Amino acid sequence: MKKILIILLFFIPGLIFGQKFPNLAPTPPMGWNSWNTFNTNINEKLIKDVADAFVKDGYKDAGYNYIIIDDCWSMKQRDEGGNLIADPAKFPGGMKTLADYIHSKGLKFGIYGCAGTRTCGDYPGSKGFEMKDAKLFASWGVDYLKYDWCNTPGLNAEKAYTTMRDALYATGRPIVFGICDWGDNQPWLWAKNIGQLWRISGDIAPCFDCVVDHGTYKDWGVMKVVYMRKDIRKYSGPEGFNDFDMMEVGTGMTESENRSHFTLWSMLASALIMGNDIRNADPATVSILTNKNMISINQDPLGIQAFKYKDIDSTEVWVKPLKNKEWAVCFLNRKKEPVPFEFNWSEHKINDPDFDFTVDFSREKYNLFNVWTRKQGGTTGETMKSQIAGHDVLVFRLSH
Ligand code: GLA
Numbered sequence: 286m287k288k289i290l291i292i293l294l295f296f297i298p299g300l301i302f303g304q305k306f307p308n309l310a311p312t313p314p315m316g317w318n319s320w321n322t323f324n325t326n327i328n329e330k331l332i333k334d335v336a337d338a339f340v341k342d343g344y345k346d347a348g349y350n351y352i353i354i355d356d357c358w359s360m361k362q363r364d365e366g367g368n369l370i371a372d373p374a375k376f377p378g379g380m381k382t383l384a385d386y387i388h389s390k391g392l393k394f395g396i397y398g399c400a401g402t403r404t405c406g407d408y409p410g411s412k413g414f415e416m417k418d419a420k421l422f423a424s425w426g427v428d429y430l431k432y433d434w435c436n437t438p439g440l441n442a443e444k445a446y447t448t449m450r451d452a453l454y455a456t457g458r459p460i461v462f463g464i465c466d467w468g469d470n471q472p473w474l475w476a477k478n479i480g481q482l483w484r485i486s487g488d489i490a491p492c493f494d495c496v497v498d499h500g501t502y503k504d505w506g507v508m509k510v511v512y513m514r515k516d517i518r519k520y521s522g523p524e525g526f527n528d529f530d531m532m533e534v535g536t537g538m539t540e541s542e543n544r545s546h547f548t549l550w551s552m553l554a555s556a557l558i559m560g561n562d563i564r565n566a567d568p569a570t571v572s573i574l575t576n577k578n579m580i581s582i583n584q585d586p587l588g589i590q591a592f593k594y595k596d597i598d599s600t601e602v603w604v605k606p607l608k609n610k611e612w613a614v615c616f617l618n619r620k621k622e623p624v625p626f627e628f629n630w631s632e633h634k635i636n637d638p639d640f641d642f643t644v645d646f647s648r649e650k651y652n653l654f655n656v657w658t659r660k661q662g663g664t665t666g667e668t669m670k671s672q673i674a675g676h677d678v679l680v681f682r683l684s685h
Pocket residue numbers: 320355356397404405406433465467487488
């Protein structure tokens with residue numbers, strides 16, 4: 286009797302007030318998503334090959350685990366029973382078998398849904414079918430749901446995302462819930478108890494600082510996404526991260542730009558979701574995406590998003606507090622041309638504007654580890670003199 290009472294006490298608050306699964310994203314989720322490169326052109330073989338590449342090419346070892354199928358995986362209509370059906374031409378073995386394959390590699394399986402009547406690619410959305418779809422996803426072994434916001438006129442975002450959160454929770458299967466309303470409804474203000482991450486921008490474009498105008502909507506280059514919102518870093522942290530979108534590393538930018546992009550996503554504690562064709566990535570791209578020193582800055586347990594400390598001419602200085610009073614510092618050259626760069630640490634006292642972290646380099650000395658050359662060298666007691674290539678970064682981990 287006592288046992289039953291304890292069990293009831295544990296579950297009832299969740300049933301009455303609703304809740305999301307705990308402890309699914311203590312640090313930003315890491316994985317791969319089909320959209321940026323493959324769009325509607327997805328199939329079972331591709332996804333299996335990506336799972337194989339995760340293991341063979343070191344992505345799993347570097348910490349990536351979610352393999353997420355984006356939009357356009359289903360048939361254009363539900364079946365007579367109102368169920369979503371995976372397109373048998375694209376996924377002949379069905380989603381459960383594919384999920385089993387992914388799980389057999391020690392990886393996790395993610396899928397895409399939409400809060401509206403239809404997805405952005407015009408496939409059936411989950412509006413009115415939330416419980417049915419959540420059950421189906423859970424029965425397939427889904428571990429991550431990206432939930433989009435197309436075709437939602439009249440819907441209240443907080444309510445719609447709460448409905449799906451509750452449907453997921455009711456299945457009993459822990460499923461990461463990725464909110465994708467592009468920041469239109471300011472999810473950072475209300476989504477902490479709903480999802481583990483929320484997009485803060487429209488879709489990313491594979492360029493450093495461009496805007497691609499499609500008429501009714503725009504896609505945004507890396508730096509445009511970085512600067513899309515003001516004053517939202519205080520809302521991001523373990524179990525509820527600002528999501529700067531799937532990465533464009535390896536989809537067309539220069540090596541320097543790829544390095545800067547990956548650095549910024551790591552510094553900003555964004556989800557690290559690869560968007561390139563990892564089956565055919567060149568060695569430079571693989572080496573960027575699997576840099577464990579950069580990844581450990583992204584995965585730091587404090588989960589704090591970096592802030593921009595300063596502009597020094599064309600160089601931006603980004604700073605991220607890390608556990609054990611360590612820091613990550615990134616110098617980003619916004620120019621296309623290389624710039625000589627000097628930084629006299631002892632002239633700088635840095636105060637985190639949102640969290641209680643501060644460092645005065647005239648009083649405290651740190652050792653410098655260069656995250657991209659992967660070399661220890663120098664201290665904050667010396668003036669750093671260097672050169673930064675165009676659109677490139679210098680990144681240091683500071684420790685005692
Ligand atoms: C929206 C999302 C993208 C992608 C597409 C799929 O635009 O923001 O990330 O999921 O839909 O149609």
